[in-house]
Amino acid sequence: MSYRAGRHFLQIPGPTNVPDRVLRAVDRAVIDHRGPEFAKLGAAVLEGLKAIFKTSGPVVIYPASGTGAWEAALVNTLSPGDKVLMFETGHFAALWRQLAERLSLTVDFIPGDWRHGVPAVQLEARLAEDKRHEIKAVCCVHNETSTGVTSDIPAVRQAMDAAHHPALLLVDTVSSLASMDYRHDEWGVDVTVAGSQKGLMLPPGLSFNAISGKALTASQSAALPRSYWRWDEMLSPNQSGFFPYTPATNLLYGLREALAILQEEGLENIFARHTAHARATRSAVRAWGLDILCVNPAEYSSSLTAVVMPGGHDADAFRRIVLDRFDMSLGAGLGKLKGSVFRIGHLGSFNDLMLAGTLSGVEMGLALAGVPYCRGGVQAALDSLCNLKTADEVKVA
Known part of the structure; x- marks a missing residue:
């Protein structure tokens, strides 16, 4: 293969270009993930992420792709057979549906043409019909990476409130977080799903759940099987900057630098x-x-x-x-x-x-x-x- 001068243009919608500062941060010696130096690193990134999600609640970090964060959002809040409402806004919405069905959830999947976002009016009508509150969660993709269509999450929350429905709101922000305005707390989102490889300017390998108090309460009675994805086992050691299992130390170095870059701009x-x-x-x-x-x-x-x-x-x-x-x-x-x-x-x-x-x-x-x-x-x-x-x-x- 002949040499190609210049730099490759990576213009897919993620993974995105990784800044040199982040690459240099990742290129460090591995440290003891049970030691005091790591505790400072862990505490810094866990706290710094709150500003990105615009939340005062906890953010959990997983060594996983966004798919892992999808699963974590579902298994920590729901039980087998629970009904969830999803919308066919594109390829990734369809994949999230597939994952939910594999977890023994009942999915009410509202069809779409892949050229429009979540229809808030239709959502309100569907929730209003659910007099027995059988729908336990509404799952939306904020920015559909396959289509370039963004859904109006505040309108989704307004529709849920107008229907006086208690369902949880779960939102995928894999291709919007740190690139487009997003407000976990203000918009009344219960679980926000994200990944490292897009707006956060990191290599793939980290995923996130931002969690509301309502979602934490739901996790106490949720009965879907979970072990690796358990929030409670993450949140306890997170309080002192640690993780329950070996973390992706060098990606966390990169995350700390990426958060610094985002703050500077x-x-x-x-x-x-x-x-x-x-x-x-x-x-x-x-x-x-x-x-x-x-x-x-x-x-x-x-x-x-x-x-x-x-x-x-x-x-x-x-x-x-x-x-x-x-x-x-x-x-x-x-x-x-x-x-x-x-x-x-x-x-x-x-x-x-x-x-x-x-x-x-x-x-x-x-x-x-x-x-x-x-x-x-x-x-x-x-x-x-x-x-x-x-x-x-x-x-x-």
Whole structure:
């Protein structure tokens, strides 16, 4: 294999680029995870995460992918046969449903077209019908990584309250935490699920549960089998900075540095940066004459943009050309979107020039792949980044 000059462009919606500061932090000698130095590390990251989730409650860290955190959220709060309400907003919502069914939960799965978020009106109606309160939890994906569609979690909570329903609210923020505004406490979420490899700018390998008092109470009577995922066995040693089993020490070093970076930039600045990059990307897509998968502008994701490939053209073939020619990885279409969309990740450690390079690679790739498009997408994005509104943006606004 011949040498490729320059740096690989990793523009999938996660794992994302890891800042050099985080890589250097991970590259340290392993320490005694029962010693005083580790206790300081553990206490620092457990406390620092609260500001990211915007919660005053506990956050549990698992050595796992986001799938592990999904399972932990369910097994700590529910019992066999319990009914949960889920929504078909995309590939990852469907996978969470599959996991719930494997755990012997009864899933009421509201179908969707993968182009819209959670329908709050339909949610309220379904909960209002549940007079016996058989639904024990509502599970939502805040930002669907497969589609670039964001669900309105405050509207979900408002619908639950309007229906006077006591169900728990469980929310997946794997591709939104630390990239988009999210408020665990204020929005009345009971369990928030997240992973390390996206907005937190870490390698894969850590996952998280932010837990409300109501969820902790539910965990005391939940009867689904659990051992590795038990919250109580984590929370007790966590009080002194320790873990019940061997933790991912070096990833925790990286997490501490990532939290420092997020604090230095400031969450509001981070959210504004992601919003600007998402807006610029959509300006490029419109200028190319391509469709954005997300239909409702109010539900546009700030973490990624899913682009619909014109009929008769294979998104995966296009992605291969971009990878071979420009050493850039774009996100594949997942599940029933396979081959029909590609996804541009613009989250994590990312800046204006990186976005310009990414969109240049996409535009050149469209030409090489013979995909019908209009030139000028990159320029439209640059205009957006310079706060020069394009005609398309004015029309959408």
